Amino acid sequence: MKLSLGPILYFWSLDDIESFYQNMINEPVDILYLGETVCSKRRSLGFEQWMELAHSLKESCGDSKEVVLSTLSLIEAESELKTLRRHCDNGDFLVEANDMAAVQLLSEKKIPFSIGPTINTYNAQTLAIMHKQGLQRWVMPVELSRQTLSDILRDLDDMGIKDKIETEIFSYGHMPLALSARCFTARAHNLPKDQCDLKCIDYPDGLQVKSQEDQSLFTLNGIQTLSGLRYDLYNELQEMKSMGVDIVRISPRSKQTDKVINAYYQKMNALEESVPYSLAENCNGYWHGEPGMLQSSL
Amino acid sequence: MIELVCPAGNFPALKEAVNNGADAVYIGFKDDTNARHFAGLNFNEKNLPKAIEYAHQKGTKVFVAINTYPQPDGWSRWQKAVDTAADLGVDALIIADIGILDYASNKHPQMSRHLSVQGSATSYESLRYYQQNFGIKRAVLPRVLSVTQVAHLATQSPVELEVFGFGSLCIMAEGRCHLSSYVTGESPNTCGACSPAKSVRWEKTPQGLESRLNDVLIDRYDDDENAGYPTLCKGRFNIGKNTFHVLEEPTSLNTIEILPDLDKIGVKAIKIEGRQRSPAYTQQVTQVWRQAIDSYQADPENYTPQAQWVAALNKVSEGSQTTLGAYSRPWQ
Numbered sequence: 001m002k003l004s005l006g007p008i009l010y011f012w013s014l015d016d017i018e019s020f021y022q023n024m025i026n027e028p029v030d031i032l033y034l035g036e037t038v039c040s041k042r043r044s045l046g047f048e049q050w051m052e053l054a055h056s057l058k059e060s061c062g063d064s065k066e067v068v069l070s071t072l073s074l075i076e077a078e079s080e081l082k083t084l085r086r087h088c089d090n091g092d093f094l095v096e097a098n099d100m101a102a103v104q105l106l107s108e109k110k111i112p113f114s115i116g117p118t119i120n121t122y123n124a125q126t127l128a129i130m131h132k133q134g135l136q137r138w139v140m141p142v143e144l145s146r147q148t149l150s151d152i153l154r155d156l157d158d159m160g161i162k163d164k165i166e167t168e169i170f171s172y173g174h175m176p177l178a179l180s181a182r183c184f185t186a187r188a189h190n191l192p193k194d195q196c197d198l199k200c201i202d203y204p205d206g207l208q209v210k211s212q213e214d215q216s217l218f219t220l221n222g223i224q225t226l227s228g229l230r231y232d233l234y235n236e237l238q239e240m241k242s243m244g245v246d247i248v249r250i251s252p253r254s255k256q257t258d259k260v261i262n263a264y265y266q267k268m269n270a271l272e273e274s275v276p277y278s279l280a281e282n283c284n285g286y287w288h289g290e291p292g293m294l295q296s297s298l
Numbered sequence: 299m300i301e302l303v304c305p306a307g308n309f310p311a312l313k314e315a316v317n318n319g320a321d322a323v324y325i326g327f328k329d330d331t332n333a334r335h336f337a338g339l340n341f342n343e344k345n346l347p348k349a350i351e352y353a354h355q356k357g358t359k360v361f362v363a364i365n366t367y368p369q370p371d372g373w374s375r376w377q378k379a380v381d382t383a384a385d386l387g388v389d390a391l392i393i394a395d396i397g398i399l400d401y402a403s404n405k406h407p408q409m410s411r412h413l414s415v416q417g418s419a420t421s422y423e424s425l426r427y428y429q430q431n432f433g434i435k436r437a438v439l440p441r442v443l444s445v446t447q448v449a450h451l452a453t454q455s456p457v458e459l460e461v462f463g464f465g466s467l468c469i470m471a472e473g474r475c476h477l478s479s480y481v482t483g484e485s486p487n488t489c490g491a492c493s494p495a496k497s498v499r500w501e502k503t504p505q506g507l508e509s510r511l512n513d514v515l516i517d518r519y520d521d522d523e524n525a526g527y528p529t530l531c532k533g534r535f536n537i538g539k540n541t542f543h544v545l546e547e548p549t550s551l552n553t554i555e556i557l558p559d560l561d562k563i564g565v566k567a568i569k570i571e572g573r574q575r576s577p578a579y580t581q582q583v584t585q586v587w588r589q590a591i592d593s594y595q596a597d598p599e600n601y602t603p604q605a606q607w608v609a610a611l612n613k614v615s616e617g618s619q620t621t622l623g624a625y626s627r628p629w630q
Contacts, residue, residue: 073474074420074442074471075420075421075423076420076421076442076443076447078450081421081423084423099420099421100417100418100419100423100427101420101421101423104424104426105423107427108426108430120396120417120418120473120474120487122367122368122397122488123367123368123369123373123395123397124370124397125373125396125397125398126395126396128397129396129397129400129431141476141487142476143476143480143485143487143488144488148369148371151371152369152370154370155370175476175480177475177476177477177480178470178471178476178531179442179471179474179475180442180469180470180471180545181442181469181471181624182469182545182546182624184544187545188537188540208537209536209537209544210535210537211514211515211516211533211535211536212515212518212534212536212541213515214536215515217481217514220544225477227480286479286480290483291480291481291482291483291512292476292479292480292481293480293481
C-alpha cells in the first residue's frame with residue numbers, strides 16, 4: 001500500500017507552496033498530486049509554474065515518487081476549459097480528473113487518467129466503463145463506506161479488472177464535501193466574488209464554521225465547503241491493506257503534514273511507532289457507514 | 299417552443315400539472331432511485347400506468363427520474379426502475395449515474411435519456427462526454443451557472459438544454475454535495491434525500507425555537523421570525539463571533555423575468571422544482587408559468603411579467619422571497 005499527498009486544497013502563497021514541497025522530498029510519501037483544484041482565481045502558480053515544479057520534484061525524487069497533475073473540480077468558464085486542456089495535453093505526467101470535462105478531454109484522446117474524489121463513482125459498472133476509456137486509478141467518493149468499497153472491489157474482481165484499476169482512499173484531512181458557484185469566504189467578508197481580494201490567502205487551513213453551540217461543522221475554502229472535523233482512517237489502515245486498497249491519501253495542511261505522513265507510514269508498515277498520534281477531534285463515520293462527522297470505534 | 303416541465307410528487311399533483319398546461323411532468327418511483335425519496339411521495343408500479351395514461355391522453359409527456367447513484371447492493375433496484383419505466387412507455391428517463399446511463403442505452407436504446415441535474419455537467423465538454431458515450435438527448439443544467447454561461451454553453455452544446463425556472467434553490471453544484479450525509483448519513487446521491495425529515499427535531503426553548511438535524515443546531519428563531527425547514531446549507535452558524543447565514547439565506551429561484559433571455563439563448567425546456575410540494579403548489583406554479591410562456595410566445599417583443607404572476611409565485615416560495623439565483627450574479 002502506497003501513501004499519497006493530495007493536492008493542496010487551500011490558497012497558499014508561492015513561497016509556502018514551494019517550501020512545502022521542498023520539505024516533502026525526503027518524506028516517505030510515494031505520490032504527489034500538484035495543482036489548483038478549487039478556484040481558478042488562485043494564481044500563486046500558473047500552469048507553466050506547476051509544470052516547472054512537477055519537473056523539478058521529479059528530478060529531485062527520481063523513481064521514489066510519482067508526480068500527478070490534479071485539475072479544477074468545477075469547470076464553468078471557457079478560460080477554465082482552456083487551462084484544463086493544457087493539463088490534459090501536458091505529455092509528461094498522469095492527470096487526475098476532478099470534473100467530467102477532464103474525463104472527456106482525456107478519454108477522447110485516449111490518454112490514461114486517474115479520477116479524484118469529486119467524480120461520482122458509486123459502483124463497479126461506472127468504473128468499468130471509465131476503465132475502457134483509460135481510467136487507471138480512482139479515489140473513492142468520501143461519503144462511501146468500507147462496505148460499499150468492499151462490494152465494489154468484489155464486483156471489479158468478478159469483472160476481471162480489479163488488478164487493472166488502482167484504488168485510492170481519502171484517509172486524512174478535512175473532506176471536500178461540496179462545490180458552489182458562490183464564494184463563501186468572500187461572503188463571510190461581505191465581499192462580492194469578483195472583488196474577493198483573494199481573502200482565502202488569509203486562511204491556510206480554511207475558515208472554521210461552528211454551530212451556535214460551538215460545535216465544529218464545516219470549513220470554508222472559497223467555493224468549496226469541507227468538513228469541520230478532519231477525516232482520519234489511522235486506525236483503519238490495516239483493514240484497508242487487507243481489503244486491497246492500493247493508495248492512502250493524506251490531504252495537506254499548513255502545519256504538521258510531515259508528522260501525519262510519518263505516523264501513517266509507521267502504522268502502515270507495522271514499524272515501531274515513534275510518533276505519538278492522537279485521534280481526538282477527528283472523525284471516521286463515513287468509513288463505518290455512519291454520518292461522516294461521527295467518530296466511531298467500531 | 300419552450301417546453302414547461304412540472305413536478306408531480308403524486309397522482310393529484312400530476313393531474314394538476316397536466317390540467318394546468320404542463321408540456322411534461324417528471325416523477326419518480328417510491329424508493330431511493332430518485333432524488334426526492336420522501337415519505338408519502340412518488341409512484342409505484344400500480345398507479346404509475348394510470349398516471350402515464352392520464353398524462354398521455356391529454357398530450358402531456360412523462361419523464362421518470364432515476365437520478366441517484368446506485369451502490370453495489372442497490373444496483374438491481376436501479377436496473378428494475380429503468381426497465382419498469384421503459385416497459386410502461388414513458389417519454390424519457392432522467393439519469394445521473396454513468397453505469398445506469400450505460401445500462402439504459404444498451405437495454406433500451408429507443409428510450410430518450412436526459413442527463414439529470416445530479417449529473418452535474420457544467421461545461422459543453424462534459425455534455426459531450428454524456429452525448430458521445432450514452433447518446434443523451436437532453437441535459438438539465440446545475441443551478442450554479444449564470445445566464446451568460448448558459449448562453450455560451452448553449453452555442454456549443456451537443457444536446458438540448460433544460461434549466462430550472464422556479465423553486466427551491468440549491469446553491470451547491472447538484473450531485474456534488476455531501477453536506478447532508480456528513481451530518482445525517484443520508485445524501486441526495488446515496489439516498490435521494492437532503493437533510494432528511496427523520497433527522498429533524500424542533501424544540502421550543504428559552505432562547506427561541508430551535509431546529510436540529512441529527513442533534514446539530516441548525517437555527518434558532520425569535521418569536522417574530524419565520525422558521526424554515528432546517529436544510530443544512532440554510533442554517534445560521536458562527537464564524538468567529540458572527541452568527542449569520544454562512545452559506546445561503548432561504549430564498550427561492552424565480553426566472554420568470556428572464557424568460558425571453560432563456561428562449562433566445564436556445565434553452566429547450568424550463569423545469570419547475572418541487573416534487574415534494576403539495577398538489578396546490580404544482581397547480582399554482584404550472585398555471586402561472588403556462589400563462590407566462592403563452593404570453594411570451596404570443597408577443598415576444600412586449601413580454602413583461604404580470605404583477606399577479608409574481609405575487610402568486612411569491613406566495614408559494616420558500617422564505618417568501620425569490621431571486622434569480624446564479625443566473626444573475628449579484629454577488630459577483
